[in-house]
Amino acid sequence: MSALRLSAPEDTSAAPVSSALEPDAIPGFTALPVTTLEQVESFGMNLEAMEYVHRPSTLEGIRNVFEIARIGGRKVALRGAGRSYGDASMGRETVGLDLTRMNRILSWDPQAGVIEVEPGVLLRDLWRYCIGDGWWPPVVSGTMFVTMGGALGMNFHGKNNYRMGPVGEHVLDFDLLTAAGELLTCSREANADLFHAAIGGIGMLGCFTRIRMKMKHVESGLLSVDAYATNSIADIMQKFEERGNRADYFVGWIDCFARGKFIGRGLVHEANYLHGSDDPNPAQTLRIENQELPDTIFGILPKSILWRLMGPLSNDLGMRLVNWAKYTLSSTIGNHKTVRQSHAAFAFLLDYVPNWKFVYRPHGFIQFQSFVPQETAQDCFNSQLQACHNAKVIPYLGVFKRHRKDEFLLTHSVNGYSLALDIPITARNSERLAKLTKELTQIVLAANGRFYMAKDSVLDQASARTYLGADTIATFTELKRRCDPQNILQTDMANRLFAGFETS
C-alpha cells in the first residue's frame, strides 16, 4: 500500500492518474489514498458522509477526478460551498469533487453587465466584483457564501422570485463537463434540453465549468425597506396581492410559536430599488465598503461570538421568547418604519450572525420548505403550522415568500407561495420529528405543492415521484443516461430520491 498514490490531496490538476498504481491487493478493487479521506457534513449538521475529497482548480483537474473515480470503481459527488441543508452535495464513500478552488472570474463587461465565472466563484465574489460598476446579481440567496456552480445546480431563488424567477433565468450560457468527458456549451439555443435540466439538475448531469450570466443594473447601492406586521397567513397573502407584488423584494417572517387565533402571525419586509434622485450620492452607496456587513454589533461586540451568546436561547422556551419579542416590537414601535439598507445588508440576512447554525448543535436541524400554489397555500400553511403544534415540534424560524413558475425541468417553483420552517433536532424529538415531516410532506403533496432540493433531507422516492411526476423523472433519467452512461455522478440525495437513477 505504501506507494499507492492516485493524486496529491491538494491539487489534482496535473497529477498523473494511473502512473503510481500498485498491483491490486484485492482483485478488481483499487484502494484510494487515505490522505484524501474527509468527513463532509450537511449544512443542517444532521447528515454526514466520508468522501475521498479532491479539489481541482482546472478543467483538466476535474477530468482527472472522474478518471480516479473510474479506476477506483467509485461514484463522484459534486460539492460547492456545502450550503445545501441536506444531502444534496454529499455521497457516502464517493470521490468528492469539491469545486471551491475553481474560482476565477473569467470576464466582466461593465457596459452590458455580463459576467463569466468558474463554478467555484462565490456569490460574495460576484457581487463585490460588480457593485462598483452599478450592477447587482439579479437573484441572490439568503447567504452570499454559496458557489455559483451550486447556485445553478440547485437553481436558487431570492426574495424577488415572483418578479425575477430563479437564478437560471439570468444565465446566458454555460459549459458542462459531462461525466462521460464531453464539454458541452448549453444555452437556450444550443443543447436547450440540457440547459433546462442541468440548471436545477442537482449535479447529476455534469459539472459546470464556465457560467455566463447577466447582472441587474442598479442606480443606487441602497434599497428602501418597509417593514410591517401581519396577523395571519391569509393576511400576509392579501398584503402581497394588495401591495407586495409591486415591490422589488418581498419576504415574510412567521412566528411559528403563535397558535390559536394568532397562528400564522408575522412580519413582512418589502424592499424597492432607488431610482434617479432618490439616492443623492449613488457613487458612494455603490462602493463595496458601504455594502459590507459590519463585523460588530453596537460597534464593539464582535459578531463572531454572537452565536455563543444565543446558546441559552436555543431551546423551545428561549425561541418562543425571541419570536414573541420580535413580533411584538416590530408590530408596535417598528410597524411601517421605512429605512434604507444596502443591497448586501437586506439580501444576506443569514450572514448577519456568523455561524448562527451552531446554536442547533449538537444534533443539527432541518429546513422543511414547501412551495404551494396560490389557491391551496393558505390552508396548506395553516395545516402545517397546526401539525407542528400537535406534534409539539415547533420550528424556530419560519420564512414566507412569493414565487412564480419557471421553465426548468426539476424546478421547485409554483405560481404561489413558499413556507420554510427551520426545525431543531434534539435528543428527544427525533421520532416525533420523523413522523411530523412525513405528515407535513403529505399535507404539501395534497395541496399540489413542491419541494426544493437545496433544503430537503426528509423526502422519499414516492414523494419525489408524486411532486415531480413520472414523466419529468423519466425525461431527466434519459438525459442522465446520455450525459453519464456509467452513472458516475451520484449523491446521497440522488440515492434517496431517485434510487441513484439505477433503474427505470
Added chain:
Amino acid sequence: MSLPWKRCIVVGASSGIGEAIALKLGQQPGVSVALVARRQEELERVKKAIESAGATGSRAIIYPHDVLNQAEVPALFQKIAQDLGGLDLIVYASGVMPLIEPDEYNFDKDLSTVQVNVLGAVAWLNEAAQRFERSKSGCIVGISSVAGDRGRRGYPVYGASKAFFDNYLESLRNRVARFGVRVVTIKPGPVDTPMTKDLKKKPLLITADAAAEQILTAASRGKRLAYVPGTWRPIMAIVRFIPSFIFRKLNF
C-alpha cells in the same frame, strides 16, 4: 439490547466470541455487519444465522480473509467501508492460543500467536483508527484477555500478545479520544469457545453468547475497559498485586 452502531466489521466472525458478537449485531434492525474470517463455509453459516434471525433491514456480508495476510488489509478495509456505506464499529476478535505443554518451547506456535493476536490486530485497527480520526466518530473494540495482566507459567507468548494488545489499545485510545473516537479493551476470562476447549482449568467459564452480550453492553455504555464477566476485575486487581517472588511459586 439496543446498540448505537449501524455499520460494523467483526474480524474473526467465524467462531467463538467474534461469531457471537456478529450474531448479536446482525439481530439488530438496520445493522450491516461485515463478517471477516479465514473459513468461507463458517462465514456462510454465520451469515445464514443472521439472515434467518430476520431483523428488518439488517444484512451480513462475508469477506474471507486470513489475518496473516496483512498486506491485503488496507484495501480490504476500504472496500468493506465502501460496501457498508461507512463504518461505525470494528471488533477485532481474532485470536489463537495453541496448546503449549509446560516444558514446551515452540517457535512456530509462538509465531502464529503473534501473527494473529498482535500483527493482525495492528493491521486492522490502524486502518480503523485512521479512518475514525477523520470521521470524528466510531468505536474500536479489541478482544484482549485477562491473560495479559500477568506473565504466567503457561502460555508465555499468548499472555505477552494480550499484554501487547492491551498496551496498543490504550495507546490508540489516547491518540483518538480527542477526535471523539472510542477504544474499548475487553478482557474476558475463559469463554466456552473452540479456543478454550482443550484447557484443563476454566474458572468462571461463561458462554460466548453471554460474553458477547456483556461486551456490546460495555462498549455501548462508553466503557474503556471491561472484564468479562465483571467478577474478573477484583480478581485480577489482586492478581496484579501479588509480588513476583510469590507469583513464581503459584501454579497457574
